[in-house]
Amino acid sequence: xxxxLNDNSVELWVVxxxxxxxxxxxxxxxxxxxxxxxxxxxxxxxHRDRFVFARASLRRILAGxxxxxxxxxxxxxxxxGKPRLVTPRxxxxxxxxxxxxxxxxxxxxxxxxxVDIERIRRDLEVDDLAQRFFSAKENERLRTVPPQLxxxxxxxxxxxxxxxxxxxxxxxxxxxxxxxxxVALANSSDPGAGTEEFTVNGWSLFAFGTAAVEGxxxxxxxKGTGLSVRVQPWSG
Numbered sequence: 001x002x003x004x005l006n007d008n009s010v011e012l013w014v015v016x017x018x019x020x021x022x023x024x025x026x027x028x029x030x031x032x033x034x035x036x037x038x039x040x041x042x043x044x045x046x047h048r049d050r051f052v053f054a055r056a057s058l059r060r061i062l063a064g065x066x067x068x069x070x071x072x073x074x075x076x077x078x079x080x081g082k083p084r085l086v087t088p089r090x091x092x093x094x095x096x097x098x099x100x101x102x103x104x105x106x107x108x109x110x111x112x113x114x115v116d117i118e119r120i121r122r123d124l125e126v127d128d129l130a131q132r133f134f135s136a137k138e139n140e141r142l143r144t145v146p147p148q149l150x151x152x153x154x155x156x157x158x159x160x161x162x163x164x165x166x167x168x169x170x171x172x173x174x175x176x177x178x179x180x181x182x183v184a185l186a187n188s189s190d191p192g193a194g195t196e197e198f199t200v201n202g203w204s205l206f207a208f209g210t211a212a213v214e215g216x217x218x219x220x221x222x223k224g225t226g227l228s229v230r231v232q233p234w235s236g
Contacts, residue, residue, distance in 0.1 A: 003064035005092065007109050010227055012220065013234040014213050015057045015103040017050040023236075024049055027056035030070045054103040057234055058096050061105050065092055082169050095166055104218055105234070111223040114167030116159040117216050120192070126154040133161070133176045141185040152217070153191035159219035160184045160207055167203060167221040181205060184219075192217065199225075 005011060019027060031039070035055050042048035059070035066073075066088060074087035085092070091110045096103060099119045106115040127150075130139050138157055145153040160181040183198040184207045185191065195212065198205045204225060208218040212231045220229065 002067055003061070005065050005107055005109055006228070008224070008227055010106060010108045010113065010220065010222060010229045012115065012212075012218070012229065012231045013057075013061055013105040013107070014231065015054060015105060015234045017053050017098070017101050017103055019049065019053040024053060027053045030056045030059050032071075032074070050098065050101065050103075054096065054098050057103065057236065058094070058105055060236060061107065061234060062092065062094060065107065066090060078169055080169060082166060097162070097166075099216060102213065102216060104213070106220055106222075108222055112167050112169065113220070113222045114163040114165065115218065115220050116162035116166065117213065117218045118155050118159050119216050120152065120155060120210070122151050124151055124154060126150050130154060130157075133158075135177055135180040135182065137180055137182040138185065141182050145185070145191060146189075149189075149191055153185055155217045156184055156191045156207055156219075157181060159217050160205055160221070163219040163221040164200065164203065164205070167223075195229075 031052060039048050039052050042051060059073055062073055063070040073085060075083045076086045077083050092107060093111060093113050094105065094107045095113050095115045096105045097116045099117045102117060104115050104117040106113050130142050134157060142150065142153055161176050161179050164179055164181060181200055183200065187193055193209045196207050203221050203223060204227065206220040206229055212218055
C-alpha cells in the first residue's frame with residue numbers, strides 16, 4: 001500500500017534498529033556501493049548493522065511515497081553531507097537521525113527539514129558542554145532548571161539546535177553558539193514534557209518529549225506554519 005504525504009504535513013517515522021538475521025541481510029541488499037563502503041568504515045559490527053538498517057529503512061520509507069523499489073533510489077550529498085534524492089526527481093524533502101538503537105526519519109513536501117533524536121542519558125557533563133555549544137541566553141535558562149532535570153533540558157536544547165543546523169543545510173559551518181533556541185527551555189519545570197511548537201528566525205521548531213519516543217527526546221525544524229505533524233512507528 002503506497003504512503004501518502006500531503007503538502008501541509010510532516011511525517012516522522014520511528015525506526016527500531018535492532019535487526020538481525022534475514023532482516024539485516026535484506027537491508028544490506030538495498031544499499032548502494034557507496035553506502036556499503038560507508039558501512040565498512042564502522043569499527044564495531046553493531047554500529048555497522050545499525051547504520052545499514054537505518055539506511056535501508058530510509059530507502060523503504062521514501063520508496064513507499066514514490067511507488068518505487070528502494071534499491072532504485074539514488075542520493076547525492078551537499079558539501080555538508082546532507083542527502084537528497086536525484087533519482088527520481090521529487091519535491092519530497094527528508095532528513096534522518098540515529099541514536100543507539102533508534103532512528104528518526106522526517107519527510108515533507110517542498111520544504112527543508114531537519115530532525116534530531118537523542119537517547120536520554122545522565123552521564124553528560126552538562127554544564128561544560130553547554131558553555132562550549134550553547135548561546136548566552138540558552139545557558140542562562142539552563143541554569144534556572146532544577147539540577148535533577150538539567151540533563152533533560154540540555155538534551156532538549158541540543159536536539160533543537162541539531163535539527164536547526166540540519167534544516168538550514170549549514171553543517172559544521174554554522175557555529176552552534178550563534179543559534180539560539182532558548183525558547184525551547186521556557187518550561188524549566190518539565191523539560192521532558194509533551195510536544196511544543198515554537199518559531200525561531202522564521203523556522204517552525206517542534207520539540208518532542210518522551211511521549212513521542214520512549215526514552216528519547218526529539219526535535220523537528222522546518223519551514224511553514226499550521227503544519228500537521230505525525231509521529232509513528234515504522235514497521236517496514
